[in-house]
Amino acid sequence: MARADTIRHAKRYPCEECPLRPLEVFRAFEKEELAFVSKFKRGELSVDKGATVLVEGAHSAHLFTVLSGWGFRYKLLPDGRRQILNYLMPGDLIGLQGSLMGEMQHSVEALSPMILCMFERDKLQELYRNHPGLAYDITWIASREERMLDxxxxxxxxxxxxxxxxxxxxxxxxxxxxxxxxxxxxxxxxxxxxxxxxxxxxxxxxxxxxxxxxxxxxxxxxxxxxxxxxxxxxxxxxxxxxxxxxxxxxxx
Amino acid sequence: MARADTIRHAKRYPCEECPLRPLEVFRAFEKEELAFVSKFKRGELSVDKGATVLVEGAHSAHLFTVLSGWGFRYKLLPDGRRQILNYLMPGDLIGLQGSLMGEMQHSVEALSPMILCMFERDKLQELYRNHPGLAYDITWIASREERMLDxxxxxxxxxxxxxxxxxxxxxxxxxxxxxxxxxxxxxxxxxxxxxxxxxxxxxxxxxxxxxxxxxxxxxxxxxxxxxxxxxxxxxxxxxxxxxxxxxxxxxx
DNA sequence: CGCTTACTTGAGTCTGGTCAAACGGGGTGG
DNA sequence: CCACCCCGTTTGACCAGACTCAAGTAAGCG
Known part of the structure; x- marks a missing residue:
């Protein structure tokens, strides 16, 4: 199974020029929120099609937003039976479960080349402390995932x-x-x-x-x-x- | 289908004497957090076994925590096929999806008599603004639900x-x-x-x-x-x- | 050109669905 | 107190949707 191997630390897509944000579906952001997110972002992760981005059982220190590409979340039974839980597309958050509760309980794999914006798990505390609007957004996103799962x-x-x-x-x-x-x-x-x-x-x-x-x-x-x-x-x-x-x- | 009809506005179970909180599983709370939750709570809702607590499609102004009793969340297909999504037990949060995104996309029914602590949806903003720890907790709880659904x-x-x-x-x-x-x-x-x-x-x-x-x-x-x-x-x-x-x- | 990956197709089997009927306990009205 | 009914459970017979096995095709790649 291929591992995520092509890591780029340079920000080729600064948040201020985010290609996603102008889209209709996304709500407008305050300047100040944008500034924080930009600071929150630590880099980009580029993975190939078929790469495993996160593995069940791992303790990831990161949180990601899909910038481009397709992926999916899945779980395995011990004998190999696989259940795909949901698909991931630009704008989706990856690894929140792992960030909040420690251990990942599902894996994530890329369906196409993907670029992910990487955030530091530790800064999540600061986000909740200083940016209630963003904190609310994260809960909102978690709730949306729940809805899709339902x-x-x-x-x-x-x-x-x-x-x-x-x-x-x-x-x-x-x-x-x-x-x-x-x-x-x-x-x-x-x-x-x-x-x-x-x-x-x-x-x-x-x-x-x-x-x-x-x-x-x-x-x-x-x-x-x-x-x-x-x-x-x-x-x-x-x-x-x-x-x-x-x-x-x-x-x- | 029975409706929730027995509403009690008096707080018979003040948060300070919450019978759930002393349990092993729940993390200790700061005094100040407890004080806010107590203020956040608007009353109690008592429902009979079989009662429908929340209906798909409704715009509920409330958020609940199960204080006692059993329930379940479910969705229906137009022709009546039913899928139960998860069960509800003391300590579980009900109606977060509805509070965040407006419309409930699932229904909730009581399996036994239940007592629910009722919270005002509008105060959620204040919670996020002034109590980042509690905001974090709510996201945590949403994430836990997601995990169970997975x-x-x-x-x-x-x-x-x-x-x-x-x-x-x-x-x-x-x-x-x-x-x-x-x-x-x-x-x-x-x-x-x-x-x-x-x-x-x-x-x-x-x-x-x-x-x-x-x-x-x-x-x-x-x-x-x-x-x-x-x-x-x-x-x-x-x-x-x-x-x-x-x-x-x-x-x- | 041979290998691999993904898609097809057919045959036979089995898990799980549908239909139908009966049972058993608790509650209720006569 | 008893007859009746209703709900939830149980069982059997039969059916069908979905699974496994197996083999074959087609496209892409080194």
Whole structure:
């Protein structure tokens, strides 16, 4: 398994010129908040596709925000069965659990090359002391993650295979386009069918057959190592999902 | 569906004499923190067994901490399929998602009579401004919930029916005894098999057969409307679960 | 060109779902 | 006090969605 090895300490993307912050979805920041975040940031971590960013059981001294790229969080059973918990996209926070409670209880892997903004865990105290607004934002972000997990759990527990697949693809696609990951109109999700299987709690073979059904209905197109959404509405309807009601959200 | 109807505004359990706080699991509080929490608390809500405490879609102005009793969080699909997301026990926070993001995305129901400490959502701002330690605690609690959800998702997605049942019962039992819910030695969990089914993503019939297997192995005893744990170790081993590594935690 | 990774497809099996019926205890109204 | 009902549990028969095994294809890469 590849390890995160390409560390860059230079800040190539200073917070003041953050390419994410101007996006519609993110709420505006006070100058003073921005200044603190900039000071809070210690560097950037660049990892290759397939790299393991954080490992279950580790005591990480860091906290990250995804600046670019895709990744996912997962847990393993002792015999190797894997459950993907959620996907990570630009603007998402990584490693909060580890920072607050000491030990990571899940691992994180990159689906594409990623650039992560690195923050010092120890400075979190200072953030809470001096920047209540940012502290609130961090809780907000944790709460959002919880919400996504709730929805995922509902899906895995109670939806049929076809509904699950439709839900998952619609979900990822919605999140991706909210952070402008759809350069060209259709979002292209860089995952394999094995990832989908491990997210939905299905076998690889059955996942393949299920995706085929979605493709036959002209809802998605599967391409080499990735998935293109054709008909979001159709997916939403099939999954009986109302979509995320996302207004502005904070970016730390 | 029963609504929460028995509201008491008098504080019968002042924070200074909180019956929960002396427990081993909860970290000690500064006098000043305690004073704020006491001010933060607006009253108590008493609900009957079966009452719906919070409804998906509602905009609740309140935040609660469970003082006594059992409950659960759940989501429904439009056609009525239900997924139980997690259980609620003394010391747990309810409604944070709603308080932070406006709308509740899940419902909460009481499994037994419950007493809830009620907090004003609006005062949350003040808490974050003046009590960074408490703010930190709230994030910590949100993070803990996330952790439990991760584990649940792993279970529903990747464990077999028998493993799932073993995991769930061990999990609930561990949490219950950490807050002293085991007056008599064996914890008695006040749920029906339908609840277990809806938590594990199984049908009622299959859940029944699965629990029977656990009982045949002398791991649990099913009694009328409740479950008694006989052999925690055995359950843990069967579920291939290491248990929760819980040190002290905050109580708000 | 051979290797690897990812996707397909088919056959046969099994876990878990559905349907249906019955049981048993607690509560209630006659 | 008894009959009845309701809820939760139990059981059996049958079905189907999902799994495993196995083999084959296609694209990318050194």
């Amino acid at each position: 929805e995922n759990l509902l899906s895995v527990g109670r939806r049929t295979a076809l509904e699950r697949a439709a839900y998952l693809i619609a979900f990822i696609s919605a999140r991706a386009s909210s952070v402008g990951l759809n350069g060209k109109k259709p979002v292209e999700i860089p995952i394999t069918q094995q990832h989908i299987a491990d997210t939905l709690g299905l076998s690889l073979v059955h996942t393949n057959k299920t995706i085929r059904k979605l493709a036959d209905r002209n809802l998605v197109k599967w391409r080499d190592r990735g998935c293109e959404v054709v008909d979001v509405e159709g997916l939403l309807a099939l999954a009986r999902w109302e979509g995320m009601s996302e207004g502005k959200r904070p970016l730390v | 584990e649940n998702l792993l279970s529903v997605g990747r464990r077999t029916a028998l493993e799932r049942a073993a995991y769930l019962i061990a999990f609930i039992s561990a949490r219950a005894s950490s807050v002293g819910l085991n007056g008599k030695k064996p914890v008695e969990i006040p749920i029906t098999q339908q609840h277990i089914a809806d938590t594990l993503g199984l049908s009622l019939v299959h859940t029944n057969k699965t629990i029977r297997k656990l009982a045949d192995r002398n791991l649990v005893k099913w009694r009328d409307r409740g479950c008694e744990v006989v052999d925690v170790e055995g359950l843990l081993a069967l579920a291939r679960w290491e248990g929760m590594s819980e040190g002290k935690r905050p109580l708000v």
